[in-house]
Every structure is written in C-alpha cells, then in structure tokens.
C-alpha cells in the first residue's frame with residue numbers, strides 16, 4: 001500500500017476512535033466557537049456536530065460558567081500549558097444527565113475536565129481542546145462513602161434513645177470547654193440533672209413509658225436551651241448540660257425554667273398520663289477549678305444535695 005494511502009487509513013482510524021471514545025472531545029477557537037464535537041458530546045448533549053460547528057459555546061450552553069472558563073482558557077493559551085479541573089471543585093462543566101440513572105445517586109454526570117493548548121505548525125496557539133471525562137461512578141462511590149462515614153461518626157456520638165450526645169461525646173465537650181475557660185476565662189456553667197424517683201415510673205407504668213418520659217425530657221431540654229449548649233445523656237436517667245458563655249446566675253434562671261416546665265408537663269404514653277420532676281445541680285468554672293473532673297464532681301455533689309433536700313429543685317455548688 002502506498003505511503004499516502006497508509007497515512008489516509010491511519011487518519012481514518014484515528015478520526016473513528018475520536019468519534020467513539022468514551023471521553024468528550026471539544027475543540028474551540030479563541031472566539032469560543034466550536035471546531036470539533038465528538039460522538040460522546042453529541043450523545044450526551046443531544047446536539048449534533050453539524051448543529052454546533054462554528055457556534056459560540058456560551059450561546060449554545062448559557063449555563064456554562066463563562067467567566068471561569070474564559071479565564072482558564074486565557075491562561076492555557078497564554079502559558080501554553082494544560083489546565084485541569086476535578087469534580088470535587090466543580091461537579092461538572094456541561095450539565096449532562098447521569099449516565100447511570102438507575103443505580104446512580106446523582107441526577108447529573110460528574111466530570112473531570114482537561115483543557116489543552118493546540119499548537120499550529122508555527123507554534124502559535126489558536127485553538128484549545130476540552131476533554132470531558134465521565135467520573136460519575138467514582139464521584140458517587142466517594143460521596144456515598146463520605147455520607148456513610150459521617151453517619152457512623154454521628155451514630156458513635158449519639159445516644160440512641162434521646163438523640164442527645166452520649167456520655168463519651170459529651171465528656172469531650174466538657175474537656176474542651178474546660179480548656180477554653182483556662183485560655184480565655186469566659187463564663188461557663190455545668191448542669192447535672194436527674195429524674196426524681198424514676199424507678200417508680202418504671203415500676204408503675206413499665207419500661208416503655210419510662211423510655212417515653214426520658215424522650216420527653218430530652219425534647220424539653222432541647223426546646224429550653226440554645227443550639228450552642230452541649231446536651232448529653234450522662235447515664236440512665238441522668239443528663240448533663242454545658243452552658244458556654246453563661247454565668248452561674250444565668251444558668252440558675254435557665255435551670256429553674258427547665259425544672260418548672262418539666263414539673264408542669266404531662267407525658268401521654270400507653271394510655272397513661274405521667275407527671276415527673278427533676279433535680280438539678282449546678283457548678284460554674286472558677287480559676288481554682290483544677291480539672292474538668294473536679295468541675296463535674298462539684299455539679300454532681302450539688303445534684304446529690306438537691307436530691308437530699310427533697311428533690312424537684314435547683315442547687316448550686318459552693319453556695
């Protein structure tokens with residue numbers, strides 16, 4: 001076969017491959033007019049190569065991030081170097097439908113994009129190519145994995161019954177608030193809270209009603225406190241609250257309001273109306289507080305004193 005015919009054959013194969021390759025290939029001139037649009041781009045955009053040829057890409061796809069893409073292309077041309085953007089920074093360049101609509105969790109195709117300069121025989125750059133890679137599979141697996149990790153992380157810190165922080169997670173807040181106090185000296189007060197005679201609730205109405213009372217208490221605490229407060233289930237029917245930026249006086253008002261709200265409430269559960277009360281012990285941080293454990297002990301002692309003083313009341317450590 002003559003050399004020229006061989007070259008023509010090779011060229012033909014090459015064009016065939018570019019047409020059918022599972023990567024989007026686009027060539028733009030410096031006025032952003034489409035010079036090449038392969039089969040992948042046709043299939044996913046629904047626009048034929050003939051329809052887009054010599055058309056401005058930003059008029060064809062008004063949703064393209066024009067400022068960003070023009071700046072990228074300018075840099076590619078000016079520095080005669082490639083640029084790359086990944087789905088993690090920008091999920092897609094062209095908003096194409098997901099190629100895995102049945103199994104996929106994404107409504108669109110995640111894309112990595114490479115922009116390359118195309119040199120003329122004299123070395124000047126008058127065109128650039130965009131290569132669009134469909135990375136939906138990788139992106140969806142990564143996103144699902146991250147969601148599962150976040151969920152696991154949340155579960156490992158949450159008490160199942162109340163959805164409050166569990167003891168371990170709450171104690172890490174106790175330690176960090178103690179360290180914050182040592183550094184900045186801002187007010188911070190701790191409340192330990194325990195349901196009064198809870199054993200009787202369980203004995204009289206059963207464990208499921210007891211669980212509903214615990215849930216009710218958790219909801220009441222959530223409703224009475226700020227989102228910046230740290231609420232935890234410390235033990236069975238014992239709860240703990242850290243109130244950052246709150247003095248002992250402020251915490252007393254909050255604790256008293258919580259006590260009264262609970263004392264006035266009635267929990268409707270399994271055809272029973274249950275009333276209950278709580279005792280609360282408070283301790284605020286001082287320069288003399290030696291450790292987070294000492295702080296916790298002071299609040300616990302105040303709670304113990306409140307129980308001994310007749311329950312259904314708020315007592316403060318050191319008063």
Ligand SMILES: Nc1nc2c(ncn2[C@@H]2O[C@H](COP(=O)(O)OP(=O)(O)OP(=O)(O)O)[C@@H](O)[C@H]2O)c(=O)[nH]1
Nearest residue numbers: 194195196197198199200202207210211236237307
């Ligand atoms: N329903 C239910 N009961 C729990 C749970 N955790 C702990 N308890 C019960 O809480 C009760 C705690 O009893 P005690 O420690 O004697 O204290 P109390 O009856 O509340 O009495 P005081 O604290 O002295 O007012 C026990 O009966 C435990 O079984 C729980 O998750 N659900």
